[in-house]
Amino acid sequence: MAGVAVSTTINGDHVEYLCQPDETLLEVLRDRLGLTGAKEGCGTGDCGACSVIVDDRLVCSCLVLGAEAEGRQIETIEGMAHGDQLHPLQQKFLEHAALQCGICTPGFLIAAKDLLAKNPDPTEEEIRFGLAGNLCRCTGYDKIVRAVQDAANVMKGA
Amino acid sequence: MNFDPRYSGRSFTSVGTRPIRPDGVDKVTGRARYGADFNMAGQLVGRILRSPHAHAIIRKIDTSKAEKLAGVKAVITAKDLPDLTDGDAAMYDILDNSMARTKALYDGHAVAAVAAIDARTARQALKLIEVDYEVLPHVTDVDEAMKHSAPLINDAIFTEGLEEKPVKPSNVTKRTQYGHGDVHQGFGEADFVVERSFKTEQTHQGYIEPHACVASVNPDGTADLWVCTQGHFVYRQHCAQLLGLEASKLRVTSSEIGGGFGGKTHVWAEPVALALSRKAGRPVKLVMTRDEVFRASGPTSATSIDVKIGAKKDGTITAAEATLRYSCGPYAGMWAEIGAMTAFACYKLENVKTVGYEVLVNRPKTAAYRAPSAPMAAFAVESAVDELAKEIGIDPVDFRIKNAAQEGTRASYGPVYGPIGIGPTLEAVKNHPHMKAPLGTNQGRGMACGFWFNFGGQTCTDLNIGMDGSVSLAVGTVDVGGSRASLSLVAAEELGIDYAHVKAIVADTSSLGYNDMTDGSRGTFSSSMATISAARNAIKILRERAAQMWDISVDDVAWEKGHAVAKGEKHGNLGKLSLKEIAAESGKTGGPIAGHSELVADGAGVSFATHICDIEVDPETGSTRVLRYTVVQDAGKAVHPTYVEGQYQGGAAQGIGWALNEEYIYGKDGRLQNPGFLDYRIPVCSDLPMIDTQILEIPNPNHPYGVRGVGETSIVPPLAAIANAVSNAVGVRMSHIPMSPPRILAALEAERERFSR
């Protein structure tokens, strides 16, 4: 199969790659670009561990083709902190121990960032439904919800 | 070794605080490396061909076409994993489960594997492998498998533990019995007796990270394995034995682990990856798909349990009896036995008898799932206890308090208890505001108790003090939920230094002595004991070095709050030397300063919890909603209370999923119909409320800080707590888990029919 040449922007940087027409964006990120922060938990869009933002839209990168990234703006977990400054969500996840094993954490952080961008002052219920596309098996979600609430408060004050 | 593990009743500076974990930043920035995040030069992609049949003889496997496909570097079958188990039946089962030898025993059983230059080629190659199966009749239900007419899964198995040696083979591998007293007499003394049968469906641990490894075998017999596991030393032993390698030449590195809950205590695809690498002469990365994880890793047992409990009018239980049948998959296990041991462990019983049957079925090999076997037994027992309280007309909490086991009670599984926490958790629940909160229509409140043993085991830790006075701690128990933070706190506490100066890592199998797995809630319990011991050994050296620096006898040097202190009148002017000051001079006083410890951590201390939950049931659809949930559990001593709460909350959430929704669904063809997160639905964020926790601290007398394991017990009570809540909400006693909407609706309709007649 002939490769598809793709030109895109990832975490603000211009990136070019060749990928197969049936290759997912998740495979491209992980296997071609070395961005392994997005995880494959299911490969069917059910777990959210591979969440990334494509042009302000939260997607499961396992359900997007690598070729579809052409001309888009992609945000992954690797671009969330600014230099040595963690994003408030990252900081609050640490402070609240909103992770145990941590495999779902990049997906949750990306999904929470997208949620707060669209709804800076969510209720608990809005957070719970906003993050319902991301599976966590360790925490029971309690500390994740609290971390997002706390981060929202910090970000409002900023 | 002179380590004294007894509880000392000391006060704490670091232990009990809640600092940020040392591996935290890596995990929120995407830098942490899990099983699938590692690559080696020249690495191939491994894929496994799996049986589509639940039970079939493998007549022939033709791999020639696959081998000829361009880009394929190795194709293996069972022939490439010769039997080196030397009569070790348990290892043979692991080998046969890794790659079927003569029969495929479940839908998903591995039959062949390939290594190719990329995933696409590997997938294509699998399609070119021709397997000639002779399909056999199968059985997937635990009760069906016990019938004489059931298809035999292994005709060499004769039931163990029967009084008379059986003459015919059976799917029941073993019968076990526990208890004491005379239940017949006990039931004779009862004014009320409840007798009921229960079923629970098979569930999966549901860790979000699929099994993943990178294996590299060299022609000189050395090998490396990078893998997500709960126990890299155990994986090394098993893989070395199955592959015929020397254990010390196989270096196993445990990656960050994306959840295990018991499912990563067992090798599945790792021996296959090593065999592929050996044949191809190149590193092989093998990552299971989610479908493979469900079909071919190790879910927990499906069960069928009968319970009978009798009590007097005053609420004293006079006798308790249970028969427990647990599915093991196609290989012998001891799952019903554990159920039989734990079933009545919360209670003080004069007369108790439990019988367990281990049952073979054509499903994947059962593995441990968080307090394995205990939740199902607790579901049956705690449901019956609630029903009995209702019949007697006594409050269910008071009924349990009256019959709760205490220090000195003979446990239903044999020994006599030391200080335990079941009574205090019940008292805490009785006084908890949750118990007094109002309820609305179709809402019900339930509560239930749970027990788990907790393990210790072989443990080894290295503590090295750098010349700048910072401390690196190398442990061998995999960190599944924050133990590096807890163990750093323990090292800081014992040395008397700040947490910020300690960095804990999980060492690979070549860097540290053998450690048992992180299972049985033993990680923090065992490794903290070894860490305390290592720190005490380091302190001994620090005192010697301080004595040298002062040129006095070491007997005159004590260790207090991170400093060497000179004792005795003649040394009054010497002041103190900090750990940092002593470390700075270490090059001149005898070289590096370190403390090591190798021990068997014993006396883990049993664990109890009591849960409360409020449920709302929609009588029109049978759907349920968890409104409020509270966990009360004894931690002995909570080293890092936030992560202890996390264990309580996580276990409760898994139990809620099990109780309400999760189940393996097999078709008549013996194939798993829901091997994905869409159809095997674990709780999502919008399904749950906040989960409140209350940590009790009843010190474990066998640990210097009083620590008990905390990881598993929280999954034991939820099944029953929720069933009791549903019963209190809408008046139907649910005897089949999960209580999915169709099951609740059917029970409600049956109840309505009964009343309309």
Add this chain to the structure above:
Amino acid sequence: MVEVTLWGSLGAAAGGQSKLDIEAKDIRELFRKLSEQYPAFEPLIDRGIAVAIDGTIYRDTWSKELPPGAEIFLLPRLAGG
């Protein structure tokens, strides 16, 4: 002399007896004498046995002493999650 209770599936290895009196000062001696008297025990000991001494469960650490008059239970070794 200690009284040893064989629990669960272990009784069968001693011909159905659940209680045995054995002269043993530590776990090593207990296991050695059990294997001598009841050869069926040997593979079970190889597989791993847990020993409860006065209510506390220990692994098969040979040097663990058995205090006179202590209550000793032998249990199968368990799996955990």
